[in-house]
Amino acid sequence: MSPDGSISFGSTLSVTMRCPLCATEDTKVIDSRPAENGGAIRRRRECLVCGERFTTFERPVIVATVVKRSGRNEAFDREKIRRGLEFALADRPVPEGTVDDIVVRIEASARAGSAHVTSQELGKAVLAELRDVDEVAYLRFASVYKDFQGASDFEREAAALEQRNNGASVS
Numbered sequence: 442m443s444p445d446g447s448i449s450f451g452s453t454l455s456v457t458m459r460c461p462l463c464a465t466e467d468t469k470v471i472d473s474r475p476a477e478n479g480g481a482i483r484r485r486r487e488c489l490v491c492g493e494r495f496t497t498f499e500r501p502v503i504v505a506t507v508v509k510r511s512g513r514n515e516a517f518d519r520e521k522i523r524r525g526l527e528f529a530l531a532d533r534p535v536p537e538g539t540v541d542d543i544v545v546r547i548e549a550s551a552r553a554g555s556a557h558v559t560s561q562e563l564g565k566a567v568l569a570e571l572r573d574v575d576e577v578a579y580l581r582f583a584s585v586y587k588d589f590q591g592a593s594d595f596e597r598e599a600a601a602l603e604q605r606n607n608g609a610s611v612s
């Protein structure tokens with residue numbers, strides 16, 4: 442602690458990171474450069490004991506808040522979105538990485554809305570993504586999200602989907 446009360450990390454203002462190989466805390470940054478279009482910083486580090494070189498990424502942490510139907514708030518849960526998508530897309534012929542891509546876009550849009558999003562908005566965003574990717578996956582997700590009660594709900598949704606597709610091909 443310095444006289445003015447602030448905590449000093451030394452002249453470089455950097456804290457050390459443990460070596461992943463030998464676990465010493467004696468490591469240093471040997472290179473820093475922007476990554477992910479400036480959204481992150483990639484650092485190369487070197488262990489001063491065993492010489493191991495490793496990479497770390499520094500990214501801003503912005504946690505979106507999801508407002509539930511009940512009015513309660515909870516932190517945006519990437520894994521929950523992922524599970525919903527994996528359920529909907531199970532065994533569907535979609536390119537590898539589709540789930541990851543959608544999760545990234547959904548999370549980005551959740552953060553963009555001043556970091557507050559309702560669970561309904563999230564559900565609609567997932568449906569909008571799936572509608573463009575795979576109709577079966579869309580219907581699977583809709584059946585859970587919209588709480589389908591029977592076959593007629595499926596037929597109604599499928600008809601709406603078809604109508605939209607026909608409309609899209611005309612325009």
Ligand SMILES: [Zn+2]
Pocket residue numbers: 460461462463464465488489490491492493
């Ligand atoms: Zn080491």
